[in-house]
Amino acid sequence: MKPEKEALTTEIRDWLEGSAYVLFVAYTGLRAEEFRELRQRLASVGARCRVAKNQALTRVLRQARELPEEWALKGQLAAIAHGDMIAASKTLKNFTAEFTRPKLVGGLLDERPLSAEEATAIAELPGREELLAKMLGLLQAPATRLLCVLAEPSRALVRTLAAYEKQRAGTAVE
Structure with a gap:
């Protein structure tokens, strides 16, 4: 392999190091300032966007993940x-939704290729914070129910005493 290709392959491999997923977007027709805006928005959620030669990216992904030989990036x-x-x-x-471009064309999740529909469906899943909040709610629910059950006898006693007091007040007036 030529030194330039080897350097590009190493650079892409280093860039992808530690990422469990890769999403591919067709950015044809996206202006430079729009692409910069996309990169900034992605950076705000910890993601990084990069343009690379399809052959080099395909080569690196095949080496790092078990992808079929016919799998290749196009466009x-x-x-x-x-x-x-x-x-x-x-x-x-x-x-x-705001700029009408780029178009999500697929991706990879661990070793599995994703179609455009599968990759788009991921956006409909609840986010990490929402899942953590739901999990916390599920963990707190048994403790809340236990506290309600433990507090019920004292509440029943208070209600009984209040009814008795009301009844005594009603008989004392007559």
């Missing part, structure tokens, strides 16, 4: 990786 694509995949997908979806 003018940018790759998005790192950070929370759901947050990156939601950011991309919101950006596309």
